[in-house]
Amino acid sequence: MLTLGTTLAFAGAAIAAGLAGVGSAIGVSIAGQAGSGVISEDPDKFGNVLVLQALPGTQGIYGLLIAFIIVLNVGVIDGNVKELTTNQGLALLFAALPIAIGGLMSGIYQGKVAAAGIYLCAKRPEETGKGIILTAMVETYAVLALLISFIMVNGVKL
Amino acid sequence: MLVPMKKAILYALKEDRDSILLALQRDGNVMLIPAAEEKGLPGAENVGNEVEKTHGAIKFMDMQVGKSSFLSSRTPVAYNKFLQNMPEAEGLAEQVATLEDKISSLRNEAITMLAQVEALEPWLRLDIPLEALGPTASSVYFAGYMPELAKDEFVNDIKDLTAETIILDEAPEGRAIVVFAYKSDGAEVKHFLKAHDFVDVVFPKRIGLAREIASDLADAARMKESLADNLEEEAKKVAGRRDELQLYYDQLIAKQDRMAAGGLETQKTFFVQGWVRADKTDEVVRAVKEVTPAYDLNFVEPEEGEIPPTVMENGKLSRPYEFVTELYSRPKIGSLDPNFMMAPFHFIFFGMMLSDAGYGLVLTILLYIVLKLFKPQDSTGKLLTVIFFGGISTIIWGILFGGWFGLEWHPLLFAPMKEPLKMLALCFGLGALHLTTGMCMKMYLDIKRGQLLSAIFDELSWLILFAGLFLMALLPGEIGKYMAILGAATIILTGGREKKGIIAKFFGGLLSLYNISGYVSDLLSYSRLFALGLATGVIAMVINTVAQMLWETGPIGVLAAVIVLIGGHFFNIIINVLGSFVHSSRLQYIEFFGKFYEAGGRAFIPLAIRTKYVDVTK
Numbered sequence: 016m017l018t019l020g021t022t023l024a025f026a027g028a029a030i031a032a033g034l035a036g037v038g039s040a041i042g043v044s045i046a047g048q049a050g051s052g053v054i055s056e057d058p059d060k061f062g063n064v065l066v067l068q069a070l071p072g073t074q075g076i077y078g079l080l081i082a083f084i085i086v087l088n089v090g091v092i093d094g095n096v097k098e099l100t101t102n103q104g105l106a107l108l109f110a111a112l113p114i115a116i117g118g119l120m121s122g123i124y125q126g127k128v129a130a131a132g133i134y135l136c137a138k139r140p141e142e143t144g145k146g147i148i149l150t151a152m153v154e155t156y157a158v159l160a161l162l163i164s165f166i167m168v169n170g171v172k173l
Numbered sequence: 174m175l176v177p178m179k180k181a182i183l184y185a186l187k188e189d190r191d192s193i194l195l196a197l198q199r200d201g202n203v204m205l206i207p208a209a210e211e212k213g214l215p216g217a218e219n220v221g222n223e224v225e226k227t228h229g230a231i232k233f234m235d236m237q238v239g240k241s242s243f244l245s246s247r248t249p250v251a252y253n254k255f256l257q258n259m260p261e262a263e264g265l266a267e268q269v270a271t272l273e274d275k276i277s278s279l280r281n282e283a284i285t286m287l288a289q290v291e292a293l294e295p296w297l298r299l300d301i302p303l304e305a306l307g308p309t310a311s312s313v314y315f316a317g318y319m320p321e322l323a324k325d326e327f328v329n330d331i332k333d334l335t336a337e338t339i340i341l342d343e344a345p346e347g348r349a350i351v352v353f354a355y356k357s358d359g360a361e362v363k364h365f366l367k368a369h370d371f372v373d374v375v376f377p378k379r380i381g382l383a384r385e386i387a388s389d390l391a392d393a394a395r396m397k398e399s400l401a402d403n404l405e406e407e408a409k410k411v412a413g414r415r416d417e418l419q420l421y422y423d424q425l426i427a428k429q430d431r432m433a434a435g436g437l438e439t440q441k442t443f444f445v446q447g448w449v450r451a452d453k454t455d456e457v458v459r460a461v462k463e464v465t466p467a468y469d470l471n472f473v474e475p476e477e478g479e480i481p482p483t484v485m486e487n488g489k490l491s492r493p494y495e496f497v498t499e500l501y502s503r504p505k506i507g508s509l510d511p512n513f514m515m516a517p518f519h520f521i522f523f524g525m526m527l528s529d530a531g532y533g534l535v536l537t538i539l540l541y542i543v544l545k546l547f548k549p550q551d552s553t554g555k556l557l558t559v560i561f562f563g564g565i566s567t568i569i570w571g572i573l574f575g576g577w578f579g580l581e582w583h584p585l586l587f588a589p590m591k592e593p594l595k596m597l598a599l600c601f602g603l604g605a606l607h608l609t610t611g612m613c614m615k616m617y618l619d620i621k622r623g624q625l626l627s628a629i630f631d632e633l634s635w636l637i638l639f640a641g642l643f644l645m646a647l648l649p650g651e652i653g654k655y656m657a658i659l660g661a662a663t664i665i666l667t668g669g670r671e672k673k674g675i676i677a678k679f680f681g682g683l684l685s686l687y688n689i690s691g692y693v694s695d696l697l698s699y700s701r702l703f704a705l706g707l708a709t710g711v712i713a714m715v716i717n718t719v720a721q722m723l724w725e726t727g728p729i730g731v732l733a734a735v736i737v738l739i740g741g742h743f744f745n746i747i748i749n750v751l752g753s754f755v756h757s758s759r760l761q762y763i764e765f766f767g768k769f770y771e772a773g774g775r776a777f778i779p780l781a782i783r784t785k786y787v788d789v790t791k
Contacts, residue, residue: 066751073708073752080711083718092718144500148762151755155701158756162704166593 021096023104024089027111028082031164034115035078035157038122042071042129049130053137060136063143067132070150071125074118077161081114084168097173110167117160125153175510177451178481178777183436183461184444185468190214192464194431194780199252200460201781203447204482205434217432223263224429227422230269234412237405250420250787255427262421265414272408279401286394289377293390295342295349296376296383304380306351313359315366317373318347327369336362346372419786427782434780448481448777481506483774491516493562496555501762503774509618511770515761518607522760523563525603526705526753528589529713530571531578532746536564560750563757574706578742579713589706596703604699605639607760608692611768612636618769630670634663635692661686695764701756709749716741 050064085107090097099107132146181203185193197203207213295318306314319327321343331338336358341349350371354362379386436445449457454472461468475481483503485495487510494516504510527533540561543549549557571577575584589596612632619628638660644653669681716737723734766772782789 069748069751070755073748076708076712076748079715080708083711083715087718147755148500148759151759152763154756155698155759158701158704159697161708162700165704165707169593 016098017096018098018100018104020099020101020104021089023101024085024099024107027104027108028085028089030108030115031078031085031111031118032075032082033078035081035118035122036075038119039072039075039078040122042074042122042124042126043068045123045126046071046129046133049133053133056137060140063136063140064133067129067136067143067146067150070129070147070154071122073154074114074122074125074157077157078114078118081111081161081164081168084165085111088168088171088173099173103171103173106171107168110164110171112164113160113167114157114164118157121153121157121160125150125157128153174486174513175504175506175508176484176486178448178475178484178506179451179454179472180475180479180481181447181449181454181457182444182471182473183447183468184442184470185461185465187438187441187443189465189467190435190443191431193461193468194435195256196460196464197457198427198431198780198782200456201779202453202457202460203449204777204779205436205445205447207434208437208445214432214435217429220425220429220432223266224422224425226270227262227266227418227425229273230266231415231418231422233269233273233408234415234418237409238412238415247784247786247788248416248420249790252789255420255424255782255787255789259417259421259424262417265411265418266421269408269411269418272404272411276401276404276408279397279404283394283397283401286390286397290387290390290394292344293377293383293387295344296374297387298341299339299351299383301351302380302382303376303386306376308356311356312353313356313362314354315352315363315371315373316376317350317366317371318344319350319366320347320370330369331365334358334362334365349374423784423787423789426785430780430783447780450484480775482777484777485510485512487512487516490562493555493558494519496552496559497758497761499552499776500758501766501770502772503776505771505773508771509614509769511614511761511766514610514614515765518603518610518765519559519757519761520562520566521603522702522757523559523753524566524568524570525600525702526756527563527567527709527749528570528574528706529576529578529709530568531576532709532713532742532749533564533567533569533571535742535746536567536750537561540564560754563750563753570706576710576713579710579717589703590710593703596706597700600699600702601696603702604696604764605643607699607765608695608768609636609639611765615769618771626667626670630663630667634660634667636660638664638689639692695767698760698764701760705749705752705756708752709745712745712749713742716745 046068050068053064054061086092089099089107129146129150132143132150135146136143183193197205306316308314328338328340331352334354336352336354338353339351341351343349347370352362352366376383377386377390379389381389434445436443438444449472451472458470461470483506485498485504487495491512494512497519498504498510498512498515524533527536540557544554544557544561548554573584573586575581575588581588581590587595612635616628616632619625619632638657641653641656641658641660645657646653664686665679665682667682668685669678669683672678672681720734720737720741723730723737
């Protein structure tokens with residue numbers, strides 16, 4: 016029997032992995048479109064472009080990470096799903112929100128900066144490193160969201 | 174440390190110029206300053222063209238036989254051999270360039286012909302030779318395409334006119350048709366056709382039936398293609414001599430560099446200036462002396478307004494980290510080389526973010542092999558060494574935190590996943606140390622420049638405040654509180670000292686105390702050390718869990734599990750090495766450099782032998 020609490024915890028895991036994944040997918044696709052344009056002009060830049068395109072991909076990983084910890088704590092992995100109280104479930108759902116929302120939005124915006132970095136790499140390949148750093152600045156907030164989500168999930172004693 | 178620079182001023186005879194420049198290039202210690210509006214030595218333009226051509230030829234050969242791999246080692250060439258002229262290579266470059274031209278023009282012609290064949294396709298059934306299509310004394314003709322939709326309607330309508338129509342095959346533009354009419358009706362027919370969106374066709378200027386012309390063209394195109402194929406075979410054969418061209422290319426580049434700046438000249442003499450490291454002047458003198466006794470070479474301090482290039486010199490361990498600094502910007506001349514203080518922090522942070530001893534081992538071994546085998550130079554070499562050191566740091570942190578490929582095994586310190594608060598405290602502690610170091614660097618700079626007041630009021634006051642706050646939290650007793658008050662009071666009283674008027678001074682001081690929020694956000698930024706470590710660890714855990722689930726499903730599952738383990742961990746290493754490097758660098762750029770660093774130096778690029786394909790040995 017699944018309790019409402021357990022279901023809510025599932026909802027938390029679902030939005031963490033889902034929304035952050037969507038953010039990364041959009042971000043990576045924005046960067047990828049810019050990247051294809053640059054590569055069509057100069058295929059040798061593939062390596063640099065790929066690095067920049069990969070940067071907005073981390074939000075999805077962070078989302079997966081929180082989802083995994085929730086699922087692990089609830090006991091899905093080892094097969095005995097725990098019966099959570101409604102409050103426990105709600106707490107896990109809320110704990111998932113920072114990385115879900117932060118991952119979604121920062122993934123999209125990081126993708127835009129990555130696309131700009133790819134244009135930078137097209138015009139001045141020697142400055143690609145700076146483009147990478149600028150792109151990573153956006154990720155800071157996904158990292159902070161991940162951290163607070165983790166601390167909250169960790170704080171829910173089951 | 175930043176190396177002091179001197180300006181070299183050299184006068185010598187013009188007849189010795191080439192050999193002196195050659196000697197300076199071999200020595201590689203002078204960065205020549207081009208004289209105003211100088212375009213380089215005569216002939217530089219020709220060398221530039223030759224470089225272009227050779228570069229094109231090498232690229233073409235790469236296309237024929239495939240590029241040599243990214244990290245392939247370079248062929249050593251003795252210096253004497255490097256200087257020898259290579260007339261054959263020049264011929265070869267010419268030959269390859271001609272081949273390339275011929276092949277591409279043949280292919281283009283073939284493509285044009287094939288396009289013509291395609292355009293003739295709807296006209297193949299026409300039994301009138303193309304050259305015979307033309308107006309006669311009493312008739313006119315129209316040949317072209319009629320949109321498919323309008324065809325039936327058109328056939329009906331045209332019956333009423335005195336005209337003869339031949340309807341042929343379909344083309345993308347519409348149905349091909351030829352219409353003949355009496356000359357007197359010509360205008361009317363033309364108007365009628367226009368009304369039906371008729372488009373005129375332009376035939377190729379050839380003689381014969383359309384089908385004959387088409388097959389002739391197709392034959393010709395095939396022949397051109399096979400000619401091009403033959404030439405390509407020929408090109409593949411000479412591509413075996415790519416080595417020669419590569420050596421020639423490197424020679425040309427060296428020559429081009431030598432000819433870039435010749436200085437000012439009179440009828441018999443010339444004069445150049447250049448930047449030299451203050452400790453390398455003797456070598457420059459020796460290099461010139463070996464060529465000729467007839468010279469005058471002086472080294473002077475940079476004049477007011479002249480900005481020499483920045484050269485950083487560091488010990489073996491911190492030198493690779495110059496790459497990280499250069500990625501940001503070189504230090505301004507007269508400021509501070511940050512590498513010796515930045516390197517240990519970069520090292521620590523990188524390992525902390527990767528924090529898996531297993532990954533560290535893989536990374537260290539892999540990069541050790543790459544560094545030993547390929548000996549990458551310059552920035553690539555520096556970057557790989559930074560990551561190699563990072564791998565070592567990762568092993569240490571992995572052992573401390575007990576992370577081994579995502580499994581926990583006897584942490585020496587504690588497991589961050591289990592005790593997140595301890596881990597956060599560690600991050601902030603290291604962050605505080607990092608920030609304080611940055612402020613001390615600023616203090617050092619201020620004191621070195623004689624700005625003692627800035628050092629005390631802008632940095633020391635903050636350090637006292639922080640030390641006080643720190644002691645308040647740790648030690649019982651009042652000492653911490655008094656220190657904090659002393660620090661804060663100093664900041665309020667002196668922060669606005671540059672403002673005019675007592676009130677502006679006071680508010681300026683209060684405002685500068687508000688900077689504390691900046692320090693707090695700087696400090697919080699170090700939580701990424703934990704978060705990125707977490708990411709590595711949990712993804713590794715996910716990979717292990719998935720592999721375990723697969724493992725239990727039977728023999729195929731075991732195979733799949735092995736693939737997931739290897740592929741997954743490999744992917745995790747790549748993505749997190751990227752993250753660790755970028756974020757470790759970011760902590761230096763924003764949090765650390767923000768406290769003291771003065772950017773804006775320019776690169777020191779001496780006249781030297783810079784090769785792409787060969788290694789010149791002495």
